[in-house]
Amino acid sequence: NAGVTQTPKFQVLKTGQSMTLQCAQDMNHNSMYWYRQDPGMGLRLIYYSASEGTTDKGEVPNGYNVSRLNKREFSLRLESAAPSQTSVYFCASSLDNYGYTFGSGTRLTVV
Amino acid sequence: KQEVTQIPAALSVPEGENLVLNCSFTDSAIYNLQWFRQDPGKGLTSLLLIQSSQREQTSGRLNASLDKSSGRSTLYIAASQPGDSATYLCAVRRGSNYQLIWGAGTKLIIKP
Numbered sequence: 001n002a003g004v005t006q007t008p009k010f011q012v013l014k015t016g017q018s019m020t021l022q023c024a025q026d027m028n029h030n031s032m033y034w035y036r037q038d039p040g041m042g043l044r045l046i047y048y049s050a051s052e053g054t055t056d057k058g059e060v061p062n063g064y065n066v067s068r069l070n071k072r073e074f075s076l077r078l079e080s081a082a083p084s085q086t087s088v089y090f091c092a093s094s095l096d097n098y099g100y101t102f103g104s105g106t107r108l109t110v111v
Numbered sequence: 112k113q114e115v116t117q118i119p120a121a122l123s124v125p126e127g128e129n130l131v132l133n134c135s136f137t138d139s140a141i142y143n144l145q146w147f148r149q150d151p152g153k154g155l156t157s158l159l160l161i162q163s164s165q166r167e168q169t170s171g172r173l174n175a176s177l178d179k180s181s182g183r184s185t186l187y188i189a190a191s192q193p194g195d196s197a198t199y200l201c202a203v204r205r206g207s208n209y210q211l212i213w214g215a216g217t218k219l220i221i222k223p
Contacts, residue, residue: 004154033210040120040215041215042115042200042202042212042213042214042215042216043155043200043202043211043213044213045210045211048210058210059210090154090155092154092155099157100145100147100155100157101154102154102155102156103154104152104153104154105152105153105154
């Protein structure tokens with residue numbers, strides 16, 4: 001089925017470890033996004049990419065880096081994980097600014 | 112700074128009832144407002160989008176309204192069903208080149 005695929009679905013990291021969250025979409029969407037969702041809070045934008053080859057900071061970019069590898073793929077990297085980065089991470093894509101498609105999320109725990 | 116609030120955080124109602132979910136925003140200068148549904152362990156699904164020039168949008172049993180002057184939107188669900196149980200989030204956009212600002216959501220439970 002067409003959509004947004006995120007891997008992994010679950011991950012436990014120790015403080016200081018690094019990891020990359022992978023995201024791929026097969027809908028030929030131009031824009032891709034990384035959000036984090038914490039209990040009692042709305043989704044907060046970490047980084048986004050309006051088109052292949054461009055990336056921009058969102059509301060909470062500190063501690064993260066991204067790569068728009070090609071039109072399909074947009075990865076999120078944590079270089080040195082911290083407990084404050086424990087969250088559920090969502091990748092999303094959109095053709096324009098209207099139709100969003102979300103992945104199923106990655107539940108990350110940093111101990 | 113735009114802030115989006117959804118009250119209540121949780122709501123439980125018997126099956127068959129009509130219900131209203133609320134979304135308020137602090138800056139009335141919005142471009143559009145969207146309602147999403149989130150099921151446990153899954154991503155978000157877009158339900159309805161209302162442009163700033165519109166007053167409401169309908170899809171099946173769902174009706175979303177927008178009152179910019181009061182900074183409010185409501186999502187009306189008619190004849191609720193257990194399958195409507197989910198978290199409902201609203202998000203506003205300031206302009207076409209701006210990103211969405213999200214509410215924290217209302218967790219809805221429909222009791223059979």
